[in-house]
Amino acid sequence: MSEAGLELSPAELAQRIDTFWLGFREGEAELVRQPVREQVEKINEILEESLDGLALEMSAKDGDLQVDLIATAHGAKDRFPLLMDFVKRAPPLKHYTLTAFRARTESPDFPIRMDGFELATSEVLIGHAADEGQIGIEIMFAREVPGDMQDHARNMAFIMLDHVLGEYDFAVKVGFVEFVDAFSDEVLGSTPLDQFGAVLDKFWTNELGHTGLFPSGEHQWSVMNVVFGNGEDGDGEEDDGTGDEAIVTVNQSANAVAARPDLGHAIELRLPVDDHAALDRAREVQEQIATRLELQHAGILSHTVVRNGWRLANYYVGDLPAALSVVDTSLRGTSFTDVELSNAFDPSWSKYFNFAG
Missing domain, CATH: 3.30.70.600 (Ribosomal protein S10)
Known part of the structure; x- marks a missing residue:
């Protein structure tokens, strides 16, 4: 693990976070006027040196003076406490709005293309089942995937899941993930990935009973x-x-x-x-x-x-x-x-x- 890893004490991590944000705020006015790609590369190069495992992504176009910043740990749950503290300790910024974790996409029906292979979320089928308080999923492809592209397609499916479900929900609420040729008997339903967000929410609340409401009265x-x-x-x-x-x-x-x-x-x-x-x-x-x-x-x-x-x-x-x-x-x-x-x-x-x- 790098010097900026988890072995650092809370006080040392807090100091590194504060140092990063102090430098960010001091250079904010100059940074925001650079092309978005250069902004991302510059801030993540600095961030990686001090807080390994965290990254900042941007939602903006070149020339925008108001930029949405998304702090991510790329789904690594062991980095989530650091990520949340990183966001909590951020100072008020003039040109940037900061949020923690990649949110769910507002348009879940989308394709991605990597290395000449294209796959759409509607072509990824999700079967779900209960998995010790979480939601286990089995994944099938609703189209033919060449044998030499199987691993590639599976990697693309993981990227899609992160976008459709959001970084936090995918990491925390989803249990086992298995790629299958046919769904097992444990699967309770099959849904195209572009529609699975709503299915996950309903199953989480109604079937697993995780309503989010604090229990009142005598506990069972x-x-x-x-x-x-x-x-x-x-x-x-x-x-x-x-x-x-x-x-x-x-x-x-x-x-x-x-x-x-x-x-x-x-x-x-x-x-x-x-x-x-x-x-x-x-x-x-x-x-x-x-x-x-x-x-x-x-x-x-x-x-x-x-x-x-x-x-x-x-x-x-x-x-x-x-x-x-x-x-x-x-x-x-x-x-x-x-x-x-x-x-x-x-x-x-x-x-x-x-x-x-």
Whole structure:
């Protein structure tokens, strides 16, 4: 990974972002008067040196003094937090309007031509199915594709999906992607790609139940016993192959806000529970944190895991520093001295769907 990679501290990344925008704003008046192609090349050359994996695209014509800037991570989810911070820290600009992520195209029926081969979105068929909280898709071509163009056509289909669904939705809401000669029995419907955006939205909300509406009242919970030891682990612990059993409690009501863009960070809080009294204290503290987050719709408790003498509580939040402050405040004055706290960017809620899917 480059020097500008993910290993840099948050403070170092913030400094690089601020330095980039300071230079951008100082040269803005001169930059906007250059041909669009030269603007794009110049700013991305500078951006690549300091913030690897991010890029800026432009929607403008030569001579325009008002330019739409689109910040993209080319669909790489591990760069999304950096991208969102990059946009959040941008200063007011006179000639440029900045947005995060490539948006869906307003004209999804389009062809693209690459290396002499042309393919239209109407010639790409999408079969969709549920995939552990996401939408899995199978792809077929509705026209003959020469054998030596198969890989090329598949690459073109990925580019089309990014434009039709938008960068964020394609990366976060879509699960498996498979190219097939015939749709499998799991497929629930077939749609030309140029019409698939509306199908995805409807399936996401109506069938998967991700309405985006924060649950009110008493949440619905389910309890299950899970035996680990088959090389799989859903609570963040390293699987030691011992076949130990865990009690998992899943907030089914949280499904409504699963993968919401403002709830993309997962916080795991582990507290030691050596006896029933400690288990009750851990439950009380972790539920108190949930209440504080949920009252402000700042986060939600998605599931808990009791395993190997620990009780894990997993929260999905938007403002990570603010949520960590809530956790810290709630732990003060408690008897817990051995505490494990971690966080990860998990916009597809994979930790949750390990158990709820």
